Amino acid sequence: MSFDKSVHLSEDQLLMAIVEESDLPISLREHLFTCPKCRADKVRFEQKLTQVGRMAKYYTPPSKQRILLPESEPRSFYLWFRGQQAAFGLALTVAMLILVVWWTAPFKITPEGGVEITAREMQEAESLMTEISILAENALPTVYLDIIGESYTGFDEEFMQFIIPSINKEPQSYDPGTKGVMPC
Amino acid sequence: MPLSDQEKHNSKAMETASQVTALVNQARAGSKSAFEQLVDLFHEDIFRMVYYRTRARMDAEDITQEIFLNAFKSLSKLKKVEQFRIWLFKIGLNRIRDFYRKKRVRSIFGAYSDDDNIDQSDTTNNDQPEALNNLMKHEFWKHIGLLLEKLSRMEREVFLLRFMDHLNIREISQVLKSSESSVKTHLYRALQKFRKESELINLLKEEVTSQ
Ligand SMILES: [Zn+2]
Numbered sequence: 001m002s003f004d005k006s007v008h009l010s011e012d013q014l015l016m017a018i019v020e021e022s023d024l025p026i027s028l029r030e031h032l033f034t035c036p037k038c039r040a041d042k043v044r045f046e047q048k049l050t051q052v053g054r055m056a057k058y059y060t061p062p063s064k065q066r067i068l069l070p071e072s073e074p075r076s077f078y079l080w081f082r083g084q085q086a087a088f089g090l091a092l093t094v095a096m097l098i099l100v101v102w103w104t105a106p107f108k109i110t111p112e113g114g115v116e117i118t119a120r121e122m123q124e125a126e127s128l129m130t131e132i133s134i135l136a137e138n139a140l141p142t143v144y145l146d147i148i149g150e151s152y153t154g155f156d157e158e159f160m161q162f163i164i165p166s167i168n169k170e171p172q173s174y175d176p177g178t179k180g181v182m183p184c
Numbered sequence: 185m186p187l188s189d190q191e192k193h194n195s196k197a198m199e200t201a202s203q204v205t206a207l208v209n210q211a212r213a214g215s216k217s218a219f220e221q222l223v224d225l226f227h228e229d230i231f232r233m234v235y236y237r238t239r240a241r242m243d244a245e246d247i248t249q250e251i252f253l254n255a256f257k258s259l260s261k262l263k264k265v266e267q268f269r270i271w272l273f274k275i276g277l278n279r280i281r282d283f284y285r286k287k288r289v290r291s292i293f294g295a296y297s298d299d300d301n302i303d304q305s306d307t308t309n310n311d312q313p314e315a316l317n318n319l320m321k322h323e324f325w326k327h328i329g330l331l332l333e334k335l336s337r338m339e340r341e342v343f344l345l346r347f348m349d350h351l352n353i354r355e356i357s358q359v360l361k362s363s364e365s366s367v368k369t370h371l372y373r374a375l376q377k378f379r380k381e382s383e384l385i386n387l388l389k390e391e392v393t394s395q
Binding site: 011012015016018019020023045048049050051052053055056057059060061063064065067068069070071 | 216219220223227228231232235236241244245246248249252253256257320321324325328347348350353368371372375376378379385388389
Protein backbone atom coordinates (compact mmCIF):
# COMPACT_ATOMS: atom_id res chain seq x y z
CA MET A 1 0.00 0.00 0.00
CA SER A 2 1.38 3.35 -1.00
CA PHE A 3 -0.70 5.57 1.37
CA ASP A 4 -0.11 6.59 4.93
CA LYS A 5 -2.71 4.61 6.91
CA SER A 6 -2.65 7.03 9.83
CA VAL A 7 -3.80 9.97 7.70
CA HIS A 8 -7.39 9.20 6.80
CA LEU A 9 -9.77 11.63 5.21
CA SER A 10 -11.27 14.11 7.65
CA GLU A 11 -15.06 14.24 8.03
CA ASP A 12 -15.20 17.38 5.93
CA GLN A 13 -13.09 15.77 3.22
CA LEU A 14 -15.48 12.84 3.24
CA LEU A 15 -18.38 15.25 2.74
CA MET A 16 -16.51 16.83 -0.16
CA ALA A 17 -16.08 13.37 -1.63
CA ILE A 18 -19.83 12.77 -1.30
CA VAL A 19 -20.68 16.04 -3.01
CA GLU A 20 -18.26 15.42 -5.92
CA GLU A 21 -15.45 12.93 -5.61
CA SER A 22 -13.66 14.25 -8.69
CA ASP A 23 -13.27 17.65 -6.99
CA LEU A 24 -10.98 16.17 -4.30
CA PRO A 25 -7.23 16.74 -4.69
CA ILE A 26 -5.63 13.80 -6.49
CA SER A 27 -3.74 12.59 -3.40
CA LEU A 28 -6.97 12.36 -1.38
CA ARG A 29 -8.76 10.67 -4.25
CA GLU A 30 -6.01 8.07 -4.42
CA HIS A 31 -6.22 7.55 -0.67
CA LEU A 32 -9.98 7.17 -0.80
CA PHE A 33 -9.67 4.70 -3.63
CA THR A 34 -7.25 2.46 -1.76
CA CYS A 35 -8.18 2.93 1.92
CA PRO A 36 -10.91 0.52 3.01
CA LYS A 37 -11.72 2.53 6.15
CA CYS A 38 -12.28 5.82 4.33
CA ARG A 39 -14.18 4.03 1.58
CA ALA A 40 -16.43 2.37 4.17
CA ASP A 41 -16.99 5.68 5.99
CA LYS A 42 -18.02 7.31 2.73
CA VAL A 43 -20.37 4.47 1.80
CA ARG A 44 -21.94 4.53 5.29
CA PHE A 45 -22.66 8.24 5.05
CA GLU A 46 -24.02 7.88 1.52
CA GLN A 47 -26.32 5.10 2.72
CA LYS A 48 -27.81 7.45 5.30
CA LEU A 49 -28.53 9.99 2.57
CA THR A 50 -30.01 7.31 0.35
CA GLN A 51 -32.14 6.28 3.30
CA VAL A 52 -33.43 9.83 3.66
CA GLY A 53 -34.68 9.69 0.08
CA ARG A 54 -36.10 6.20 0.50
CA MET A 55 -37.98 7.05 3.71
CA ALA A 56 -39.25 10.31 2.26
CA LYS A 57 -40.72 8.38 -0.64
CA TYR A 58 -42.12 5.69 1.65
CA TYR A 59 -43.77 8.22 3.96
CA THR A 60 -45.38 10.21 1.20
CA PRO A 61 -49.06 9.40 0.70
CA PRO A 62 -50.13 8.54 -2.83
CA SER A 63 -51.81 11.25 -4.83
CA LYS A 64 -55.50 10.57 -5.26
CA GLN A 65 -56.05 13.34 -7.77
CA ARG A 66 -56.06 12.84 -11.50
CA ILE A 67 -54.48 15.63 -13.52
CA LEU A 68 -57.11 17.42 -15.60
CA LEU A 69 -56.10 19.18 -18.77
CA PRO A 70 -58.19 21.65 -20.78
CA GLU A 71 -59.64 20.58 -24.09
CA SER A 72 -57.67 23.05 -26.18
CA GLU A 73 -54.35 21.77 -27.39
CA PRO A 74 -51.12 23.56 -26.52
CA ARG A 75 -50.47 24.76 -30.00
CA SER A 76 -49.03 28.24 -30.17
CA PHE A 77 -49.35 30.46 -33.23
CA TYR A 78 -45.59 30.22 -33.68
CA LEU A 79 -45.69 26.42 -33.88
CA TRP A 80 -48.75 26.51 -36.12
CA PHE A 81 -46.96 28.98 -38.39
CA ARG A 82 -43.87 26.76 -38.48
CA GLY A 83 -46.05 23.86 -39.54
CA GLN A 84 -47.54 25.93 -42.36
CA GLN A 85 -44.26 27.46 -43.50
CA ALA A 86 -44.29 25.76 -46.94
CA ALA A 87 -47.85 26.91 -47.66
CA PHE A 88 -47.01 30.44 -46.54
CA GLY A 89 -43.94 30.49 -48.73
CA LEU A 90 -45.89 29.38 -51.77
CA ALA A 91 -48.69 31.89 -51.17
CA LEU A 92 -46.16 34.70 -50.73
CA THR A 93 -44.34 33.80 -53.95
CA VAL A 94 -47.59 33.75 -55.94
CA ALA A 95 -48.64 37.10 -54.47
CA MET A 96 -45.27 38.65 -55.31
CA LEU A 97 -45.45 37.29 -58.84
CA ILE A 98 -48.90 38.78 -59.41
CA LEU A 99 -47.73 42.16 -58.06
CA VAL A 100 -44.66 42.23 -60.30
CA VAL A 101 -46.67 41.36 -63.44
CA TRP A 102 -49.32 43.94 -62.52
CA TRP A 103 -46.88 46.80 -62.04
CA THR A 104 -44.64 46.10 -65.03
CA ALA A 105 -47.39 45.59 -67.66
CA PRO A 106 -50.62 47.37 -66.64
CA PHE A 107 -52.18 47.50 -70.15
CA LYS A 108 -51.11 44.07 -71.33
CA ILE A 109 -53.37 42.26 -68.98
CA THR A 110 -56.48 44.41 -69.55
CA PRO A 111 -59.21 42.77 -71.60
CA GLU A 112 -59.73 43.69 -75.22
CA GLY A 113 -60.74 47.33 -75.52
CA GLY A 114 -59.17 48.01 -72.16
CA VAL A 115 -57.26 51.04 -73.48
CA GLU A 116 -60.49 52.74 -74.69
CA ILE A 117 -62.16 52.06 -71.36
CA THR A 118 -59.23 53.58 -69.56
CA ALA A 119 -59.28 56.68 -71.83
CA ARG A 120 -63.03 57.18 -71.25
CA GLU A 121 -62.55 56.81 -67.51
CA MET A 122 -59.77 59.42 -67.63
CA GLN A 123 -62.02 61.86 -69.52
CA GLU A 124 -64.81 61.37 -66.99
CA ALA A 125 -62.38 61.96 -64.19
CA GLU A 126 -61.18 65.19 -65.82
CA SER A 127 -64.70 66.62 -66.23
CA LEU A 128 -65.46 65.68 -62.64
CA MET A 129 -62.36 67.57 -61.48
CA THR A 130 -63.44 70.64 -63.47
CA GLU A 131 -66.84 70.56 -61.77
CA ILE A 132 -65.19 70.26 -58.40
CA SER A 133 -62.94 73.27 -59.15
CA ILE A 134 -65.97 75.40 -60.08
CA LEU A 135 -67.76 74.34 -56.94
CA ALA A 136 -64.71 75.13 -54.86
CA GLU A 137 -64.56 78.65 -56.27
CA ASN A 138 -68.32 79.33 -55.99
CA ALA A 139 -69.62 76.95 -53.40
CA LEU A 140 -73.06 78.58 -53.33
CA PRO A 141 -75.59 78.66 -56.21
CA THR A 142 -75.86 82.02 -58.00
CA VAL A 143 -79.11 83.01 -56.22
CA TYR A 144 -77.42 82.73 -52.83
CA LEU A 145 -74.35 84.56 -54.09
CA ASP A 146 -76.71 87.44 -55.08
CA ILE A 147 -78.19 87.54 -51.60
CA ILE A 148 -74.78 87.76 -49.90
CA GLY A 149 -73.48 90.18 -52.56
CA GLU A 150 -70.85 87.88 -53.94
CA SER A 151 -72.31 87.34 -57.38
CA TYR A 152 -70.88 90.52 -58.88
CA THR A 153 -67.39 89.95 -60.03
CA GLY A 154 -67.27 92.38 -62.93
CA PHE A 155 -64.97 94.90 -61.30
CA ASP A 156 -63.66 97.21 -63.98
CA GLU A 157 -60.32 98.96 -64.06
CA GLU A 158 -61.81 102.25 -62.76
CA PHE A 159 -63.35 100.58 -59.74
CA MET A 160 -60.10 98.80 -58.90
CA GLN A 161 -58.22 102.08 -59.29
CA PHE A 162 -60.59 103.64 -56.79
CA ILE A 163 -60.11 100.83 -54.26
CA ILE A 164 -56.36 100.39 -54.71
CA PRO A 165 -54.72 103.47 -56.33
CA SER A 166 -51.71 102.65 -58.46
CA ILE A 167 -48.25 103.76 -57.40
CA ASN A 168 -47.58 106.80 -59.59
CA LYS A 169 -44.59 109.00 -60.14
CA GLU A 170 -44.91 110.93 -56.86
CA PRO A 171 -43.24 108.94 -54.14
CA GLN A 172 -45.39 108.62 -51.06
CA SER A 173 -42.92 106.75 -48.96
CA TYR A 174 -39.33 106.84 -47.82
CA ASP A 175 -36.90 105.90 -50.58
CA PRO A 176 -33.38 105.58 -49.27
CA GLY A 177 -32.00 106.01 -52.81
CA THR A 178 -33.25 109.57 -53.29
CA LYS A 179 -33.14 112.67 -51.18
CA GLY A 180 -36.75 113.35 -51.36
CA VAL A 181 -39.72 114.73 -49.74
CA MET A 182 -40.84 113.24 -46.52
CA PRO A 183 -44.57 112.97 -46.24
CA CYS A 184 -46.21 115.55 -44.01
CA MET B 185 -24.93 -6.39 -6.38
CA PRO B 186 -28.35 -4.70 -6.29
CA LEU B 187 -28.68 -1.26 -7.79
CA SER B 188 -29.15 1.71 -5.48
CA ASP B 189 -32.17 4.00 -5.83
CA GLN B 190 -29.96 6.55 -7.53
CA GLU B 191 -28.59 4.03 -10.02
CA LYS B 192 -32.08 2.70 -10.77
CA HIS B 193 -33.25 6.24 -11.24
CA ASN B 194 -30.38 7.07 -13.58
CA SER B 195 -30.92 4.01 -15.75
CA LYS B 196 -34.67 4.67 -15.84
CA ALA B 197 -33.93 8.28 -16.79
CA MET B 198 -31.69 7.16 -19.66
CA GLU B 199 -34.29 4.71 -20.92
CA THR B 200 -37.07 7.25 -20.88
CA ALA B 201 -35.04 10.22 -22.15
CA SER B 202 -35.65 9.57 -25.83
CA GLN B 203 -39.25 8.57 -25.17
CA VAL B 204 -39.79 11.82 -23.28
CA THR B 205 -38.23 13.89 -26.06
CA ALA B 206 -40.50 12.23 -28.63
CA LEU B 207 -43.59 12.80 -26.47
CA VAL B 208 -42.68 16.43 -25.84
CA ASN B 209 -42.30 17.01 -29.57
CA GLN B 210 -45.68 15.40 -30.23
CA ALA B 211 -47.29 17.44 -27.46
CA ARG B 212 -45.78 20.63 -28.87
CA ALA B 213 -47.26 19.74 -32.24
CA GLY B 214 -50.69 19.61 -30.57
CA SER B 215 -51.11 16.07 -29.28
CA LYS B 216 -52.97 16.12 -25.98
CA SER B 217 -52.59 12.38 -25.54
CA ALA B 218 -48.78 12.76 -25.79
CA PHE B 219 -48.94 15.29 -22.96
CA GLU B 220 -51.14 12.93 -20.94
CA GLN B 221 -48.43 10.28 -21.29
CA LEU B 222 -45.89 12.81 -20.02
CA VAL B 223 -48.17 13.43 -17.04
CA ASP B 224 -48.26 9.68 -16.36
CA LEU B 225 -44.47 9.54 -16.48
CA PHE B 226 -43.81 12.46 -14.14
CA HIS B 227 -46.92 12.75 -11.97
CA GLU B 228 -45.50 10.77 -9.03
CA ASP B 229 -42.13 12.56 -9.07
CA ILE B 230 -43.71 15.97 -9.17
CA PHE B 231 -46.36 15.18 -6.56
CA ARG B 232 -43.68 13.89 -4.19
CA MET B 233 -41.48 16.89 -4.88
CA VAL B 234 -44.35 19.17 -3.87
CA TYR B 235 -45.30 17.02 -0.86
CA TYR B 236 -41.72 17.17 0.49
CA ARG B 237 -42.03 20.92 0.53
CA THR B 238 -45.60 21.31 1.79
CA ARG B 239 -46.14 18.16 3.86
CA ALA B 240 -49.86 18.39 3.07
CA ARG B 241 -51.43 15.94 0.65
CA MET B 242 -54.31 18.11 -0.57
CA ASP B 243 -52.12 21.15 -1.11
CA ALA B 244 -49.59 18.96 -2.90
CA GLU B 245 -52.33 17.61 -5.16
CA ASP B 246 -53.62 21.09 -6.00
CA ILE B 247 -50.13 22.43 -6.68
CA THR B 248 -49.28 19.39 -8.82
CA GLN B 249 -52.41 20.02 -10.89
CA GLU B 250 -51.34 23.66 -11.33
CA ILE B 251 -47.82 22.62 -12.37
CA PHE B 252 -49.03 20.32 -15.13
CA LEU B 253 -51.65 22.79 -16.30
CA ASN B 254 -49.00 25.49 -16.44
CA ALA B 255 -46.65 23.20 -18.36
CA PHE B 256 -49.44 22.22 -20.77
CA LYS B 257 -50.29 25.84 -21.53
CA SER B 258 -46.73 27.04 -21.93
CA LEU B 259 -45.16 24.04 -23.61
CA SER B 260 -44.29 26.14 -26.64
CA LYS B 261 -41.97 28.23 -24.41
CA LEU B 262 -39.82 25.20 -23.59
CA LYS B 263 -36.59 25.80 -25.49
CA LYS B 264 -34.84 22.46 -24.96
CA VAL B 265 -37.27 19.57 -25.25
CA GLU B 266 -34.79 17.19 -23.60
CA GLN B 267 -35.00 19.31 -20.45
CA PHE B 268 -38.72 18.75 -19.92
CA ARG B 269 -38.24 17.16 -16.47
CA ILE B 270 -35.95 19.96 -15.32
CA TRP B 271 -38.48 22.45 -16.65
CA LEU B 272 -41.27 20.77 -14.63
CA PHE B 273 -39.16 21.10 -11.50
CA LYS B 274 -38.60 24.79 -12.26
CA ILE B 275 -42.34 25.36 -12.66
CA GLY B 276 -42.89 23.31 -9.52
CA LEU B 277 -40.57 25.40 -7.38
CA ASN B 278 -42.21 28.59 -8.63
CA ARG B 279 -45.70 27.29 -7.84
CA ILE B 280 -44.56 26.24 -4.35
CA ARG B 281 -43.10 29.70 -3.82
CA ASP B 282 -46.45 31.21 -4.87
CA PHE B 283 -48.25 28.85 -2.50
CA TYR B 284 -46.16 30.00 0.46
CA ARG B 285 -46.53 33.63 -0.55
CA LYS B 286 -50.33 33.31 -0.56
CA LYS B 287 -50.23 31.33 2.67
CA ARG B 288 -48.21 34.08 4.34
CA VAL B 289 -50.72 36.70 3.22
CA ARG B 290 -53.64 34.58 4.50
CA SER B 291 -51.90 34.00 7.83
CA ILE B 292 -51.39 37.76 8.23
CA PHE B 293 -55.18 38.16 8.00
CA GLY B 294 -55.72 35.22 10.36
CA ALA B 295 -57.36 33.05 7.73
CA TYR B 296 -54.77 30.32 7.82
CA SER B 297 -52.97 28.38 10.49
CA ASP B 298 -49.84 26.35 9.83
CA ASP B 299 -51.41 23.38 11.56
CA ASP B 300 -54.53 23.46 9.38
CA ASN B 301 -53.04 21.65 6.50
CA ILE B 302 -50.18 19.47 7.69
CA ASP B 303 -51.03 15.94 6.72
CA GLN B 304 -52.79 14.36 9.70
CA SER B 305 -54.17 11.42 7.76
CA ASP B 306 -54.00 8.02 9.43
CA THR B 307 -52.80 9.38 12.76
CA THR B 308 -55.99 8.22 14.45
CA ASN B 309 -55.59 4.64 13.31
CA ASN B 310 -55.30 2.34 16.33
CA ASP B 311 -54.16 -0.74 14.45
CA GLN B 312 -50.78 -1.55 16.10
CA PRO B 313 -48.40 -2.01 13.12
CA GLU B 314 -50.16 0.83 11.36
CA ALA B 315 -49.87 3.00 14.45
CA LEU B 316 -46.15 2.23 14.68
CA ASN B 317 -45.72 3.06 11.05
CA ASN B 318 -47.54 6.35 11.55
CA LEU B 319 -45.37 7.11 14.55
CA MET B 320 -42.24 6.49 12.49
CA LYS B 321 -43.64 8.60 9.71
CA HIS B 322 -44.40 11.40 12.14
CA GLU B 323 -40.91 11.19 13.67
CA PHE B 324 -39.23 11.11 10.29
CA TRP B 325 -40.99 14.23 8.99
CA LYS B 326 -40.50 15.98 12.32
CA HIS B 327 -36.74 15.47 12.19
CA ILE B 328 -36.51 16.30 8.52
CA GLY B 329 -38.40 19.49 9.35
CA LEU B 330 -35.95 20.27 12.15
CA LEU B 331 -33.02 19.76 9.79
CA LEU B 332 -34.52 21.88 7.03
CA GLU B 333 -35.18 24.69 9.52
CA LYS B 334 -31.44 24.86 10.18
CA LEU B 335 -30.56 25.16 6.51
CA SER B 336 -30.52 28.34 4.50
CA ARG B 337 -33.06 28.53 1.68
CA MET B 338 -30.49 27.55 -0.93
CA GLU B 339 -28.98 24.77 1.22
CA ARG B 340 -32.46 23.38 1.84
CA GLU B 341 -33.42 23.41 -1.83
CA VAL B 342 -30.13 21.86 -2.94
CA PHE B 343 -30.39 19.14 -0.25
CA LEU B 344 -33.99 18.27 -1.19
CA LEU B 345 -33.30 18.24 -4.92
CA ARG B 346 -30.21 16.08 -4.49
CA PHE B 347 -31.25 13.49 -1.93
CA MET B 348 -35.03 13.44 -2.11
CA ASP B 349 -35.77 14.32 -5.72
CA HIS B 350 -32.61 12.54 -6.97
CA LEU B 351 -31.39 15.24 -9.34
CA ASN B 352 -27.69 15.39 -10.12
CA ILE B 353 -25.52 18.48 -9.61
CA ARG B 354 -25.91 19.69 -13.18
CA GLU B 355 -29.70 19.27 -13.12
CA ILE B 356 -29.91 21.14 -9.80
CA SER B 357 -27.85 24.00 -11.20
CA GLN B 358 -30.27 24.18 -14.15
CA VAL B 359 -33.37 24.12 -11.95
CA LEU B 360 -32.00 26.79 -9.61
CA LYS B 361 -30.27 28.76 -12.38
CA SER B 362 -27.10 28.66 -10.35
CA SER B 363 -23.54 27.58 -11.07
CA GLU B 364 -22.50 24.00 -10.36
CA SER B 365 -19.82 25.20 -7.94
CA SER B 366 -22.42 27.20 -6.01
CA VAL B 367 -24.66 24.13 -5.84
CA LYS B 368 -21.76 22.03 -4.53
CA THR B 369 -20.88 24.62 -1.90
CA HIS B 370 -24.46 24.75 -0.61
CA LEU B 371 -24.73 20.99 -0.69
CA TYR B 372 -21.51 20.66 1.31
CA ARG B 373 -22.79 23.09 3.95
CA ALA B 374 -26.13 21.26 4.09
CA LEU B 375 -24.31 17.95 4.65
CA GLN B 376 -22.27 19.47 7.48
CA LYS B 377 -25.55 20.39 9.19
CA PHE B 378 -27.13 17.04 8.36
CA ARG B 379 -24.19 15.26 10.01
CA LYS B 380 -24.96 17.02 13.30
CA GLU B 381 -28.60 15.82 13.35
CA SER B 382 -27.89 12.80 15.52
CA GLU B 383 -31.56 12.00 16.19
CA LEU B 384 -32.40 11.93 12.52
CA ILE B 385 -29.33 9.83 11.79
CA ASN B 386 -30.30 7.37 14.55
CA LEU B 387 -33.76 7.17 13.07
CA LEU B 388 -32.24 6.31 9.70
CA LYS B 389 -30.02 3.72 11.37
CA GLU B 390 -33.08 2.08 12.93
CA GLU B 391 -34.80 2.06 9.62
CA VAL B 392 -31.73 0.57 7.89
CA THR B 393 -31.46 -2.23 10.42
CA SER B 394 -35.20 -2.89 10.53
CA GLN B 395 -35.52 -3.29 6.76
ZN1 LIG C 1 -8.25 6.30 5.02
